[in-house]
Amino acid sequence: STVVNSGGITSFTISANTGYSISSVTGSCGGNLSGNIYTTNPIYSNCTVYASFSSITFAPTVILSADNQNLTSGGNTTVRWSTTNNPTSCTASGGTNGWAGNNKSTSNGSFYTGTLYSTTTYYMTCSNSVGQSTDSIIITVSQQAQNPSVTLTAGSTNITSGNSTYITWTPYNATSCSASGGSNGWSDYKSINGGSFPTGALYNNTTYSITCYNSSSTIPAYASVTVYVNNNNYNIPPIINLTANPTYVTSGGSSYISWNPTNNPTYCTASNGSNYWSGTTRSTYSGSFPTGALYTTTVYTMTCGNSAGATTESVTVNVSNQNTYLQPSVSITADRTNISSGENTIVRWYPINATSCYASGGSNNWAGTKSIYSNSFNTGTLSYSTTYTISCSNYNSGSDTKSVTVIVGSQQNNNQPTVAIATDEESVPYNGTTFVRWYTANATSCHASGGSSGWVGTKSIGPGSFYTGSLTTNKTYTLTCTNNFGSASDSTTVSVRAQTINNPKPTPTSLVLITSSVDRNQPIVPTIDNTRPKPGDEINYTVNYQNIGTGAITNLTLRMDLPYEVNYMFSTPNNPNKSGNTLIFNLGTLKANGQGTVTVRVKVRDNIPAGTNLNFPATLSYTDPSGFPQSVNANVSAQVWNEPTPTTVIEDNNTIQLGALAFLGGANFFPNTLLGWLLIILFIVLLVLAIKKAYYNPETTTISKKTTTTHS
Template identity: 30%
Template sequence: MKAIFALALPATASFANTIQVPAQQATIQAAINGAVNGDTITVAPGTYHENLDFKGKAIKLIGTNGAGSTIIDGGTSNYVITFQTSETTASVVSGFTIQNGVGSFANSVYALGSSPTLEDNVFLGSAGVSIYGFSSSMVLQRNLFAGWTCPGGPEIAIVAFVNSSSPSIKDNVFANNHCPALDMTLPTGNAPDVANNTIVNNDVGIQVDARVNASLQLYRNNLIYGNGVGFMVNNGQPGNYATLQNNLVYGNTTNYQGFPDPTGTNGNISADPMLGGLSVPDYHPDAGSPAIDAGLNAAVGAGETDFYGAQRIRVGTSGSSIVDIGAVEYVAAQPTVSLSISASSILLGASVTITWSSTNASTCVAGGAWSGTLALSGSQSITPPAGMLTYKVTCTNGGASRAQSAALTVYPPPTVSIAASPSTVISGQVSTLTWSTTNATTCTKAGAWSGSAPTIGSLVVGPTNAGTYTYSLSCTGPDGTTIGSATLTVIPLPQITLTFTPSSIPVGGTSTMTWTSSNTTSCVASGSWSGAEPTSGSQTIGPFPAGLYLYGLTCTGPGGSTSNTQGITVFVPPTATITVTPSSVPSGTAVSLTWSSTNASSCQASGAWSGPISVSGNASFTPTASGSFTYGITCMGPSGGTVSANANLMVYGQPAASLTLSAPTIIAGGTATLTWTSSQTTSCIASGAWTGALEVSGTRSITQSTPGSYTYNLTCTNPVGSVETSAKLTVNAPASSGGGAFGLLDLSLLAIFASLRRRV
């Protein structure tokens, strides 16, 4: 199983004309954009999610605390760093962990016609090519490449160069990659210099395309161990092979493939390199390693240091100043360093204890978040400032250095800044809330808004009703919770109502004008009135001549001004007349309706007729039903007002009458009641036993003192004709006290006589 190694590399010193990230520029790209040739950009520890473009600038980009604590994360959206504007080796990237890039040719760095310097970086693996050089002669030194996988292809490797490229690749470590470490597919005449690299546990160590003459390509002092194939030549032809000198290739499944094994020639050896510290990881060769003092000094540049920053050429076990094979020089008594902090995170104001120890060291110095010379072992209590801090201890023994780092996060209390702009608006307008926080991880809205909120943002609020709104933001971080708030004042708009009661009046009439307002301090009249008016009131207006009268009112308040104009119509009232000729007729007789109006725009029939009618006219008709009928008209004026008129028609049918007695027979001196009724009549006359004009219906009490038979006649008339009816009353004599049989006989005879008379 292959492990992925992480390495804390030493930070590179700062230079003049320094731009600090994030202290002076929030992002690395912003710092690059603002830099000029010769500037240095220093980046504080942290993770920066960016995709960078050097834009052709000869500047240095330095992680102040080294690759162990400063990360550039490409977010799988593009190359992490792009060089495509003819950059030279004066464009430097040093002291970063570079991860999570993606691109058509590479993931980490894409160099097109550019030759930057990449040193002391860690390239953490993903799938694909890490660095791709197209016509690039970049400098790669003291970098770590770990954990990469490759999908395959003839030019797929962690580091690949094509076309006119002559890179310098020295003192790097390629460890534990499911990939070829290096690929060179170059035309004749290119001279890459690949020297003093340690390449362990990869699919392929180095692969070279030798279809053209590759003899100018130099591969020297490389330690290639534990790979699937150590050194592979593709498309090789005799005479085209690259130049291999003083390499140690051992323990690979296949040490050399595609060309003759050069072991035993030109200083190339094949023996166990004795890398006992790989699991740490530590890439130093152990004592007795054949890599010690077996290199070629000509491959080492002046002042060159090894992977850990130690001096390259020095006296080794052979007693000679000969460089070792691989990325790391052997140190007879290598120092060890341990470093711990009593807590990995604390709140601002708290203290921690840093404890360190070393062996085989002569001096120790502090780095990162602290500084100064340290004892070879000890402890120190500190109260650190807020931030993500890295404390480093580097111990040396004159020949080798070892460093350890420990991270400490100090959480300050969160801060919240929130404001409404503008803070005062008129109802219907909007305001923008803007907020930002520091040291907060979550925020919650309260007050006039609710829900969760990002730790930085803006939001347009409104339009809202009049009032005062408080927008609170409660933000929580590792060191507690802080609440900020912003107040928005919404001033109401002025409002006016203006009405007339009634809304239209006739000439000579009056109306009551009533007005009210809200959110106002003053009002001014216009139109048919003028001058200052109270903010609410009423007034009687009129009488006026006919016309339309406009009354305006403008009221002002803190929220501005508003106006309302209403009109009242003064109209000449309409008139209307209607007649029916004749006004009374027998059923079946023709009659004529005539009507007219003034100042009317429409008329409506009612009563015995209905529907819209013209404002004047006549109509003839013959009624067949008898009865009393009312013909009405209602006329409306164009500007208001109505008037109504009626005409009555009496239509007579055949008259009818009845006459009854309450008792047909009474005793002389007694009383009976006559009751009569009639219909379709205009008058009634009594005759017979009673006389005189009568009402068309009624009752009358009658008394007869003389025995006999009495006839009461009733004649009722109308224009059609008359009708007669009668009622008869029999008046009997009172019975005698001694009548006997004769008396009874007389009465019986009288009754028979009266009956015979009625028949006659």
């Protein structure tokens, strides 16, 4: 209360609590309100002042968040929101999976996004009588590599002997495609835009295959189709036409398996797979099957049969986010990298994603095969600064090499060479093959001994590899490498398992002969000729093959392993699958009494030392008429050399160069061109004139003291 004199006035300060405002000020005193100051009229008797207040309403706020704001393609998350100031409605927009709409909670809430394949923005607007507020959140989705795929079909998968059909291919996400098998020149690079190919007349069942690649994926796409040839118009086994759609899914995704058998199967059964696919009798007509959720790559197999036989087909559904192809890596350390002479330390290595590791350099038997898991090695007493090197690789053909050097006082580095040698397989079947691989350090030259055909001789200081060819007995491969400080050797042995004798059907038969030749100047000859090329020379490497049996052979494949010391130029046929210096020709089917030739042109690398052996192994693999796999081998070799200076005869101060006719003393004695014969005749005439002049002309023929002329 306030006391005033009669007729006086007074003022009051009106203050509202937080969240409230002054609504009105009244009473019996009379007066007026200015801001929050209330001033009375003149007061002549007791009076009362009343103040009224009302609550304040603010515009709402909304805040969006996500459990995970960065996803990979196919991932999911939960979007959450919270509000303030009592909104009366909240409306969502954008987003996925039913996010948009005006039915969102006006307090706190959450929402499951579902599977996301692209970056997505979620919006929410909340409002009340005062105003509104909007917030948004972006879920970023990183794109996975798009794997290639390809479909391959035949216009007709069953034809009569001598007829033809068309093969059609359709690639997706491919940057290159390569075909194999087939007939009529099918084996070659194929258009990434798809196309069709005429098979030509077919007389035997023929399988056409295609593989497609792209630069963003390590998983190639493969498809094949078989055209069956009915030689007797009898019933033939069913074709299942088993497919999957899609063939690539993300982890947790699903696909459908479909089949459409032909040739009237009487039964069809399923195996492998998922979701109770296996062990169930399937319709002998067309059908489909849901795989259910898949978390690993899964193979679905179906077998259908009739009175003519049974056929089994498989299809694979690839699941991403598993079985990632990772490159190997390795790190290597030493507990102490600086020690005094006579001390030792521990070397440690840490491989990742490796299937094999080889060590080189070092001391105390460090060189050789090493564990693919983290491990350690005692250097032993050191008197010289020494470098320890380790190389790790995996089945993806990747490798990584690291080194660590232990410095010993002020001593010089130990530059003794080291060598480590190993084989891809320590045990092979009878007639099996493998590769020998070696790694060296500090070496200037290497020489091989023991082993199989073509191994003995000069070898590169590596890393290097050698194809053994077919082996029938145990072989030990030894490599000795040297430098100015000394030499080192290592060996590896390939064990050959006992031969397994199959009993093929008596008829029809096949017998394949294979010969090969190396020739510098001639096209194709049945023997080795001119096998001493010089650095920079071009060589024709020829392989002839012939089927002298009574039945056709199929799936004919020729593998040529060119030596490291030559470079591939071109070949006939011109469509080999090339990997390094290995060429693979898919030659299809060879009829009884059929024959063929493959020729490869190579060039000897410059600076190859004289005496280096060049080995050209070839392996011809095929399926005989009884269905058994067979192979035959051939090998030819050449030796790099430097030809001597040509002989010069000086006659009456006129110089005659005979080097152009040097082939007369070699294997090419007789010329094979008209120009060659003319040169022979000219040479004989000159020789007769020289002899006549020597015996009947008083002038004397002089022989250069620096040159010796030999007549034979």
